[in-house]
Amino acid sequence: MIAAGEPAPDFTLRNQDGEKVSLSDFRGEKVLLVFYPLDFSPVCSDQLSIYQEVKPEIEAKGVTMVGISVDSGFAHKAFQDKLGIDTQLLADFEPKGEVARAYGAYIDKVGHANRSLVLIDAEGKVEWVHESPTPLEIPGANLIFDALASANAR
Amino acid sequence: MSTLTSAAVPPAGPEDHRRGEGPELIVYADLGCPHCASAWAELCEHEATIVFRHFPVASKHPRSPALHAAAEAAGRQGRFFELVDSLYEDRGHVDDPHLWQRAELLGLDLERFETDRRSEAVAARVRRDFESGIRAGVTGTPAVFG
Numbered sequence: 411m412i413a414a415g416e417p418a419p420d421f422t423l424r425n426q427d428g429e430k431v432s433l434s435d436f437r438g439e440k441v442l443l444v445f446y447p448l449d450f451s452p453v454c455s456d457q458l459s460i461y462q463e464v465k466p467e468i469e470a471k472g473v474t475m476v477g478i479s480v481d482s483g484f485a486h487k488a489f490q491d492k493l494g495i496d497t498q499l500l501a502d503f504e505p506k507g508e509v510a511r512a513y514g515a516y517i518d519k520v521g522h523a524n525r526s527l528v529l530i531d532a533e534g535k536v537e538w539v540h541e542s543p544t545p546l547e548i549p550g551a552n553l554i555f556d557a558l559a560s561a562n563a564r
Numbered sequence: 565m566s567t568l569t570s571a572a573v574p575p576a577g578p579e580d581h582r583r584g585e586g587p588e589l590i591v592y593a594d595l596g597c598p599h600c601a602s603a604w605a606e607l608c609e610h611e612a613t614i615v616f617r618h619f620p621v622a623s624k625h626p627r628s629p630a631l632h633a634a635a636e637a638a639g640r641q642g643r644f645f646e647l648v649d650s651l652y653e654d655r656g657h658v659d660d661p662h663l664w665q666r667a668e669l670l671g672l673d674l675e676r677f678e679t680d681r682r683s684e685a686v687a688a689r690v691r692r693d694f695e696s697g698i699r700a701g702v703t704g705t706p707a708v709f710g
Contacts, residue, residue, distance in 0.1 A: 551703075
């Protein structure tokens, strides 16, 4: 897994609407990458639904949150609609999992990312990471706010 | 805006909704959630004090905010758990006319119920519980703390 202090590898992926999104588009603001295993698995649904409920508070701290999984943009669109969320979802689809690999979040034997959170600062440097012990464990939204609070205290 | 950094589950206090006798079980539940509905019946059989905390996940269950506000409004007329039981027993009737019907069956003052459930005070009360759950790391419902 990538570590705090390292430069965040840039990437360009398509979102749920087929638009290209690059990490560098966000330069000047903080970004929270939410790597998750798969669309439509019940556990993921809870994670992104819960984060959606505190999205205004995350954005109030100047952070844009994006979800990333190996699913296609079409699956992402349907997943977004199903969950009723408007968090942007990026398709790490081809080459499969390339971005997750670059961040060290990919699990080869299962073919998808682990549940990992990566907070990137305004200059494109990794500020904080959290890796779940297993994909079954959902990181609470409180951890994101702890990370933001300690980043602000520095 | 309140802080959402980590914090332990707040112990039950006088403002909490409590029912039963025995050791306390603090339950973060979503009134629109099917898992909560089946867990609710089971939980209520325990010899325990159930402390109900609101945890509506609106994106997942669009009617949840309205249901939690309705329960809170019923609570202001002393019928909180009666409405919670009713909502979990019959999950198919959750539109406004159904809520009025349920309120009438419980003998609530309907006008007051309407004003209360749409009030900012009720929304803030629900949000307070929700935020304490977020701070305690709740990521799904029901979440039970013994």
